[in-house]
Amino acid sequence: MLLEPYLLFNGDCEEAFTFYKSLFGGDFTSFIRYEEMVESGLMPETEQKKILFISLPIGEGIRLMGSDNTADNPIQAGGNMALSVSLGTLEEEEVNCLFKRLSEGGEILMPLQKTYWADHFGMCRDKFGVQWRIVYRVTEYM
Numbered sequence: 001m002l003l004e005p006y007l008l009f010n011g012d013c014e015e016a017f018t019f020y021k022s023l024f025g026g027d028f029t030s031f032i033r034y035e036e037m038v039e040s041g042l043m044p045e046t047e048q049k050k051i052l053f054i055s056l057p058i059g060e061g062i063r064l065m066g067s068d069n070t071a072d073n074p075i076q077a078g079g080n081m082a083l084s085v086s087l088g089t090l091e092e093e094e095v096n097c098l099f100k101r102l103s104e105g106g107e108i109l110m111p112l113q114k115t116y117w118a119d120h121f122g123m124c125r126d127k128f129g130v131q132w133r134i135v136y137r138v139t140e141y142m
Contacts, residue, residue, distance in 0.1 A: 006084040006133055007066040008075045013051040017066060021056055029063065030055040034070075037116075047071060073109075082123070082131035086138065095120055095136045102126055102134070112136075 009016060021028070035048035050068035057063045065084055069075050087095050099112045105127030112122030112134060119137035126132060 002086040004063055004065055004084045004086070006082040006131075007064065008080045008082060008131070009051075009066060009068045010075050011050055011068050013054060013066050013068040017051075017054050017056055017064075020058070020064060024056065024058040024064075026057050028054060028056055034068075043070070079129075079131065082133050084133040084135060086135045088137055090136070092120070092136070095134065099124065099134050102132055 007013075007016070017028070030053055032051070032053045033048065034043055034050050034052045037043075037052060047070050050070070051066065053065070053067050055063050055065050087098070090098070096112060099122050103124035103126065106129075107125045109123040109125060109131070110121070112120050115121045117138065118135050120134070121136070122134050124132050124134075
């Protein structure tokens with residue numbers, strides 16, 4: 001299991017991560033814009049240049065991750081961080097159970113589902129207001 005900080009932005013993710021890179025050094029291991037998504041044609045052009053996913057290693061075993069939210073789901077003040085949990089070693093049933101329990105009393109922001117870059121991915125806010133991104137069996141995109 002791996003727990004990593006995931007920062008959320010309203011359109012200035014690239015600028016922020018360029019700044020973090022200047023502080024911590026290193027190179028981006030992932031840099032994907034919304035326009036690179038299979039479904040990008042469904043998004044307004046103004047959204048397509050935003051960052052879907054970016055990753056910057058900042059130390060041994062630590063990577064800072066982030067993305068821009070879309071205009072229809074803006075980040076509220078204080079809500080610009082999520083915890084990302086990669087669960088590659090669990091069974092699918094355990095992942096589903098964990099996501100269900102984590103979101104109980106909170107809010108499912110994106111149901112746990114297959115994506116083009118992972119077997120399962122989902123987002124929720126727990127009953128304490130903490131945002132979580134659950135990732136199961138990542139493919140080559142990340």
